[in-house]
Amino acid sequence: MKIKERAIVSLLCAVTICVSWSGFMSRNLPQDQRPCACERCLSEDDPWFMKRFNKSVEPFLSANYNLSEDDFSWWKGLWGEKTKFGTFRKLLDKVFLMIPPSPHVLEPSPDRCRTCFEADVGARTTHRVMYPESSVDLGDSTHFLMAPFKSIDFEWLLDALNTGYNATPEWIVNRKITANKDLVKIINPVFMRYVHDMWLEKEGYYPSTGFLALVLALHMCDEVSVFGYGADSDGNWSHYWEELVDKMVKTGGHPGNTEYEIIQKLHELQKLKFYTGF
Structure with a gap:
């Protein structure tokens, strides 16, 4: 029995040493061989993470980006739109x-560390992800990252940053906002699909x-450091820009539990730091 126990302990020690050495070696490569x-x-290193993380996906749309009709069809299906591809391109x-x-x-570069933890976190907004229904005025130095879920969001963007949006949808409250046009980026529908397919399966x-x-x-x-994610004691997500009226909404059409579990997993793998607040 003791021989078996010694063998198991020795095996565990060997595995621990291998894992530790792998992490040590990846962090102690010559600087010009490391990604940051x-x-x-x-x-660096984790099969679970690398299975999901695709660095070749373009996060933002650009004027020359060639969005495929297949990806466009997936995206417009989010709200059951009938917008034609040619109309969308125009x-x-x-x-x-x-x-x-x-x-x-x-x-990314071996000579810099791109950090998403600002020294003034909570005091100043450097980037803000919004869509028309969640839009607010932004400071001149704040990057506006628009998450488009429907074609009307692009129409709103054109008008809201100029004379004001005057179309009929009543759910769009802010019809004119202040933001620096030079700091506007639009999240790529392909990126949204990638997050849904690869990360959320x-x-x-x-x-x-x-x-x-x-x-x-x-x-x-x-x-990356993460703050403020998760549902409240009633199982609802609370928007910080409005009071929650429907106490039964829970996480809506989003897989809230899955998203939260993935964040916890990323924290365990030391891919980010997750501050839960409790």
Whole structure:
């Protein structure tokens, strides 16, 4: 029995040493061979993470991006739209006459650490992910990242940043907002589909805006810190810009439990730091 116990202990020690050595070696490669200058880089080592993380997906739309009709059909199906592909392309062309046609994203490099933890977190907004229904006025230095869920969101963007949006949908409250047009980026429908298919494994109708923002941060940053995710004691997500009226909404069409479990898993794998507040 003791021999068996010694064998098991020896095996566990060997596995621990191998795992530790693997992590040690990845962090102690010559700097020019590492993807970033952080203590730990997101893209290093983990099969579970690398199965889901596709660094080749373009996070943002650009004037020259070739959105396929298949991806467009998936996206317009989110709200059961009937917009034709050609009509959508013409709408995009108008949008990119107003905002930068080629959004700048800082690329990973061995000589820098792109951190998504700002020293003034909670005091100043550097980036804000919004859609028409959640829109607010932004400061001149704040990046507006629009999460488009329907064609009308692009029409709203064109007008809301100019003379004001005057079409009929009553659910759009803010018809004119203040924002720096040079700092507007539009989240790519292909990126939204990637998050739904790869990260959420097609659970729910589509990802929540918060989860989209989180995966976006994993693509834009080498270090990510996360605050304020999860449901309240009633199982509802509370929007910080409005009082929750429907106490039975829970997490809506989003797979809230799955999203939360993935965030916890990313924290366990040290891909991000998750501050729950309790």
